[in-house]
Amino acid sequence: xxxxxFDKKWFAIVVFIIAITALWYAAALWxxxxxxVKTYERKNQEWTYSTIIAEAYQVKRPMLPPPHxxxxxxxxxxxxTKVTSKRSLVYHTMVTLQSTMLGFVLGTVLGVAIAIGIVxxxxxxxxxxxxxxxxxxxxxxxxxxxxxxxLGAINLTGVVPKAIxxxxxxxxxxxxxxxxxxxxxxxMHLELMQTYNASNSQTFWMLRWYSAQPFLFASLxxxxxxxxxxxxxxxxxxxxxxGLGSRLLSGSYYGxxxxxxxxxxxxxxxxxxxxxxxxxFEKILLRRRGVSV
Amino acid sequence: MNQTPKLLIYAAVxxxxxxxxxxxxxxxxxxxxxxxxxxxxxxxxxxxxxxACTALVDANxxxxxxxxxAVPSVFALVVVVSWQALTQGYDVPQVLLxxxxxxxxxxxxxxxxxxxxxxxxxxxxVIAGYLMGCISGFIVAQWAVKSRFLQNGxxxxxxxxxxxxxxxxxxxxxxxxxxxxxxKAAVVVVxxxxxxxxxxxxxxxxxxxxxxxxxHTYAAKKSQTFTKSQLPQAMPFIFNAxxxxxxxxxxxxxxxxxxxxxxxxxxxxxxxxxxxxxxxMVWATILVAALAGSMSYGALALLERAVLFWHPSVRSGx
Numbered sequence: 107x108x109x110x111x112f113d114k115k116w117f118a119i120v121v122f123i124i125a126i127t128a129l130w131y132a133a134a135l136w137x138x139x140x141x142x143v144k145t146y147e148r149k150n151q152e153w154t155y156s157t158i159i160a161e162a163y164q165v166k167r168p169m170l171p172p173p174h175x176x177x178x179x180x181x182x183x184x185x186x187t188k189v190t191s192k193r194s195l196v197y198h199t200m201v202t203l204q205s206t207m208l209g210f211v212l213g214t215v216l217g218v219a220i221a222i223g224i225v226x227x228x229x230x231x232x233x234x235x236x237x238x239x240x241x242x243x244x245x246x247x248x249x250x251x252x253x254x255x256x257l258g259a260i261n262l263t264g265v266v267p268k269a270i271x272x273x274x275x276x277x278x279x280x281x282x283x284x285x286x287x288x289x290x291x292x293x294m295h296l297e298l299m300q301t302y303n304a305s306n307s308q309t310f311w312m313l314r315w316y317s318a319q320p321f322l323f324a325s326l327x328x329x330x331x332x333x334x335x336x337x338x339x340x341x342x343x344x345x346x347x348x349g350l351g352s353r354l355l356s357g358s359y360y361g362x363x364x365x366x367x368x369x370x371x372x373x374x375x376x377x378x379x380x381x382x383x384x385x386x387f388e389k390i391l392l393r394r395r396g397v398s399v
Numbered sequence: 400m401n402q403t404p405k406l407l408i409y410a411a412v413x414x415x416x417x418x419x420x421x422x423x424x425x426x427x428x429x430x431x432x433x434x435x436x437x438x439x440x441x442x443x444x445x446x447x448x449x450x451a452c453t454a455l456v457d458a459n460x461x462x463x464x465x466x467x468x469a470v471p472s473v474f475a476l477v478v479v480v481s482w483q484a485l486t487q488g489y490d491v492p493q494v495l496l497x498x499x500x501x502x503x504x505x506x507x508x509x510x511x512x513x514x515x516x517x518x519x520x521x522x523x524x525v526i527a528g529y530l531m532g533c534i535s536g537f538i539v540a541q542w543a544v545k546s547r548f549l550q551n552g553x554x555x556x557x558x559x560x561x562x563x564x565x566x567x568x569x570x571x572x573x574x575x576x577x578x579x580x581x582x583k584a585a586v587v588v589v590x591x592x593x594x595x596x597x598x599x600x601x602x603x604x605x606x607x608x609x610x611x612x613x614x615h616t617y618a619a620k621k622s623q624t625f626t627k628s629q630l631p632q633a634m635p636f637i638f639n640a641x642x643x644x645x646x647x648x649x650x651x652x653x654x655x656x657x658x659x660x661x662x663x664x665x666x667x668x669x670x671x672x673x674x675x676x677x678x679x680m681v682w683a684t685i686l687v688a689a690l691a692g693s694m695s696y697g698a699l700a701l702l703e704r705a706v707l708f709w710h711p712s713v714r715s716g717x
Binding site: 112113114115117118119121122137169170228229232233234235236237240242243244245247255256259260331334335338339342350354355357358361363366367369370373374377378380381 | 565
């Protein structure tokens, strides 16, 4: 059977992007238009539909800024502002990126360490594993402001408190994935290692670590996205110190909608590129191992 | 080998540590630093106790079930006791880290406030948003499983959304839907929709080709195939999403409250009490959140056992 154009992947994606953009413009017209009409009526001024349509896409503090306004703001704060300036989105992105990366690295190390412990020690598995799972049913992000404040009280400010929250969110997927991965070695291989009289560490480095790598990367993709969320939420209570989270908060305090959307756009871009980088590493590694992806 | 005397010594050490942590005048570590050795001893005793219990579980002891719970409980006990001992022993100011006993006192003496917050955040925003998000995710997924076009368009969108920090839409939702709970519910809807959609779709697609053929030979109608074959097969996936979403929903609602609320709600309580340096109250609110989170997770796990009693993953656990 021949595939029609409707079954093609790119076709559906293009249609969806066009539909979302169209919907966005329509919603912007409706929401901002209503707002404009209300202002005109309050001031007892005349208004016509053509003026409303013309103005709805240029409101300074719109309910919903149309895509081009968001993009213009994003472009202005990324390329037309000095990187060192506090108005530059690049500056704020770097602040967020720092704590994300630090938290991600710490979380990965912690997650792998716990997983190694769980795999090698039965007592550790029984005492730790339930709490690892329970730790994620607690809405830990709620603690973000406290950790930032508490660590601030003992003069630990800046990147570390935020990184700790990122770490907390990102260690979980790594632990779960690595426990699965370190146990995924072929039984025959494990028995072979035993007939060679291999020590635990030899088995680990020559066999288990190797078979865990694909699992590790699958978890790392989840973990890095979680670390970004952690960093952004941790920035909410720190006020105006910088970071995408503080851009969101100050934007919401002063009603700067376009600023919020530009920060959101940047956050989405950052999240996407972080995940892409991790999957790039994954591809390189798996290709070196001869697995076609 | 009889282990009873060893276990008795372990229990005695733990008991002494508990007594020291909870019933001694604060500041004891500063007065007598040697007491820190008791803390170390209690770690050792707990480790010994846990490994003894683990050995008993692996040897199929008659009390296997309760021992299985005992191991993580001992671990939690040691963590709480050490927390209590260190904060009391060094007389750590409450602003930094209150002791567990102080948190419990704050919890019970502020029950009405905490209940009002819980009602505002959990019973209104979280439950409404969770239900709407999960149900709409399910409905769209069962459309998408029939239409290649919807799948091709929505799956990349879902993957895209999973990479971006969705909680960021909270300020926008607060602007659109006002300060009260509907804006928080809206954030929860957006956060829970895609996990539900992706999981349900994967579940509905996981149906065995043999089952499909069997339904076909029975001349089953489409709706019959759906309810009798596809839906049961998809249930484990759906429950995964439900459990994942229960945590996401609580996080979404609390974070959204940082951006503006009426003067009630768990997120509001946390941010104002942090401002007043009233840390026991903050921790008491977190205790409520933790209880709500783990209890809803537990309830969903129980429901899963009841619904999926036939599934291998549940049967093997018995």
